[in-house]
Amino acid sequence: xxxxxxxxxxxxxxxxxxxxxxxxxxxxxxxxxxxxxxxxxxxxxxxxxxxxxxxxxxxxxxxxxxxxxxxxxxxxxxxxxxxxxxxxxxxxxxxxxxxxxxxxxxxxxxxxxxxxxxxxxxxxxxxxxxxxxxxxxxxxxxxxxxxxxxxxxxxxxxxxxxxxxxxxxxxxxxxxxxxxxxxxxxxxxxxxxxxxxxxxxxxxxxxxxxxxxxxxxxxxxxxxxxxxxxxxxxxxxxxxxxxxxxxxxxxxxxxxxxxxxxxxxxxxxxxxxxxxxxxxxxxxxxxxxxxxxxxxxxxxxxxxxxxxxxxxxxxxxxxxxxxxxxxxxxxxxxxxxxxxxxxxxxxx
Amino acid sequence: xxxxxxxxxxxxxxxxxxxxxxxxxxxxxxxxxxxxxxxxxxxxxxxxxxxxxxxxxxxxxxxxxxxxxxxxxxxxxxxxxxxxxxxxxxxxxxxxxxxxxxxxxxxxxxxxxxxxxxxxxxxxxxxxxxxxxxxxxxxxxxxxxxxxxxxxxxxxxxxxxxxxxxxxxxxxxxxxxxxxxxxxxxxxxxxxxxxxxxxxxxxxxxxxxxxxxxxxxxxxxxxxxxxxxxxxxxxxxxxxxxxxxxxxxxxxxxxxxxxxxxxxxxxxxxxxx
Numbered sequence: 001x002x003x004x005x006x007x008x009x010x011x012x013x014x015x016x017x018x019x020x021x022x023x024x025x026x027x028x029x030x031x032x033x034x035x036x037x038x039x040x041x042x043x044x045x046x047x048x049x050x051x052x053x054x055x056x057x058x059x060x061x062x063x064x065x066x067x068x069x070x071x072x073x074x075x076x077x078x079x080x081x082x083x084x085x086x087x088x089x090x091x092x093x094x095x096x097x098x099x100x101x102x103x104x105x106x107x108x109x110x111x112x113x114x115x116x117x118x119x120x121x122x123x124x125x126x127x128x129x130x131x132x133x134x135x136x137x138x139x140x141x142x143x144x145x146x147x148x149x150x151x152x153x154x155x156x157x158x159x160x161x162x163x164x165x166x167x168x169x170x171x172x173x174x175x176x177x178x179x180x181x182x183x184x185x186x187x188x189x190x191x192x193x194x195x196x197x198x199x200x201x202x203x204x205x206x207x208x209x210x211x212x213x214x215x216x217x218x219x220x221x222x223x224x225x226x227x228x229x230x231x232x233x234x235x236x237x238x239x240x241x242x243x244x245x246x247x248x249x250x251x252x253x254x255x256x257x258x259x260x261x262x263x264x265x266x267x268x269x270x271x272x273x274x275x276x277x278x279x280x281x282x283x284x285x286x287x288x289x290x291x292x293x294x295x296x297x298x299x300x301x302x303x304x305x306x307x308x309x310x311x312x313x314x315x316x317x318x319x320x321x322x323x324x325x326x327x328x329x330x331x332x333x334x335x336x337x338x339x340x341x342x343x344x345x346x347x348x
Numbered sequence: 349x350x351x352x353x354x355x356x357x358x359x360x361x362x363x364x365x366x367x368x369x370x371x372x373x374x375x376x377x378x379x380x381x382x383x384x385x386x387x388x389x390x391x392x393x394x395x396x397x398x399x400x401x402x403x404x405x406x407x408x409x410x411x412x413x414x415x416x417x418x419x420x421x422x423x424x425x426x427x428x429x430x431x432x433x434x435x436x437x438x439x440x441x442x443x444x445x446x447x448x449x450x451x452x453x454x455x456x457x458x459x460x461x462x463x464x465x466x467x468x469x470x471x472x473x474x475x476x477x478x479x480x481x482x483x484x485x486x487x488x489x490x491x492x493x494x495x496x497x498x499x500x501x502x503x504x505x506x507x508x509x510x511x512x513x514x515x516x517x518x519x520x521x522x523x524x525x526x527x528x529x530x531x532x533x534x535x536x537x538x539x540x541x542x543x544x545x546x547x548x549x550x551x552x553x554x555x556x557x558x559x560x561x562x563x564x565x566x567x568x569x570x571x572x573x574x575x576x577x578x579x580x581x582x583x584x585x586x587x588x589x590x591x592x593x594x595x596x597x598x599x600x601x602x603x604x605x606x607x608x609x610x611x612x613x614x615x616x617x618x619x620x621x
Contacts, residue, residue, distance in 0.1 A: 266601070
């Protein structure tokens, strides 16, 4: 395959990941499909254990040992699952980069921050130390770290949480990657700091025309940050839609439950929240069919047996013609993995 | 149960200072002012929310109310008693009337104890010591069973260990442990922020149900304004250890006066549209 205009930046096809657990080898991702172009912003939302982070780690080639991967992950047409560790290492940091949730544990406490920013520059771009340090300063200024020059020699513990996350971002951006994966980048931060850091990520992504894969459990945050969102549950994508379409209409019972369970400002004191019965199942208890079957009010016998197919939700205004391929653009559509969604919509 | 309109908790001008480590042997140790002149009153059966960012003094205030620390200045009256003036043994007895639920249900339950001993532990310290009466094993079990069913768990769960439960169930166990002494006040420090959205709603509903049933008061610490809005009658907003705004939840969330409160509200994601 040669990269051309139509080759997506990132194409994930039927991605399945098996993990070694105390209950044996279990499938933790059960077929994830999506595509991204440069400049796309895609959100992955779901509760803990649904496979959001695992998807990110699989793309980055950072899965735990003895994990098995099937399906394909193509970056600019190159299948990452077929690459050697060495080849993958040169892509990591240069073409794709990741920001983690907790900047204190992701940064090395024993090195001043400039050295940590300089590391990918020396490794991937062969810069010498002096040039790398100068570039580190530029990067810190770009992520708007106040008094960047004085802070070059600071250690992570001398910075606040928000400042550390800015350093993490500057490391991720050092080699100008094509895709930035941000896994709960602001969960550990206060709301006002979160707002600043998210605005920074959005600004940098737009300036560089990167693809952004944002992982979060926060629906409100997704609404502000991404154009398109995939809802994950039990290792599979249960609904995928442009963020505006999803806020307009939720087709999957899980997505509906997730929206309804969220306390919203302005609710009357003491209002009982709508809940989803039961708990998020542990991986060794996942039903054979739809992972949500045990908690779903609309469950059918079939749901328990086989994983439902993706169905297209015809959104009135959102079928956008793709000029190149002259067919409805798949990535702009609203998909749901539930055979009952029409009945659900009718009853709502 | 306390009669209505009675002041259950009266915090009067409390300040808390912590000493910083000395920068060198002969240097003077610095201080951090964690709280400065904080006052509020909580009526029996009502809930008070404490809002602020990390480092604003929320948890320090919770610890002072729980009499886990003595304030450098000011007084904390619970049910008319000055907690810091009580002798140790009486304070221990008084503790049965105010209990705490912590943020992390993974860290706050002893992994080596069964649910039965976790849930009944507050009874040992508050009942047996003062009056000398020891509860029989059967009494303990009955009380634990009652507390567990109140929070939606089963009697058969008493013989299990914490690792056998999910995060939401663990938080229910922590609430059962707080309930078992029949307190009038529960101090909840970020009780749902470690939980998933769908489970968070269950626990919040449970806490509201329990409040209705037992006329509990909550002192609810959270960074999530929507949760505070739902759970609390009154709110105080802390910044750098000082109260910058206080009032009814409706007032504060609909017409925030202080720029800091306004900034907090404006920073909630997803509200821009």
